């Protein structure tokens with residue numbers, strides 16, 4: 001009798017935990033989209049031309065701020081040494097003198113890095129695009 005009660009109690013407890021965690025998930029899901037109807041857009045949707053320059057061993061600028069919805073025309077140039085420019089999350093990979101056009105739809109941070117093994121400072125060649 002007692003072990004059976006314990007089993008039922010355990011199942012009931014697990015059910016409550018599952019229901020609670022399912023609720024938490026759906027709440028997070030519905031809270032994600034921003035309420036665009038209450039505030040005017042703060043500049044998203046513009047086209048911005050940005051040039052990133054690489055030298056031994058850094059990018060200039062190392063940080064780029066964008067608004068969700070912006071389209072970027074990004075040109076990459078080597079000023080010193082031979083480097084590449086890669087944003088893995090956005091499928092952007094540029095060599096010296098190349099330009100990529102892409103749109104950042106979602107807020108978040110997108111890291112970029114050097115895509116060519118350029119020397120001792122290669123691992124320091126990182127930067128971040130922040131989309132708000």
Ligand SMILES: [Cu+2]
Nearest residue numbers: 114116118122
């Ligand atoms: Cu490198």
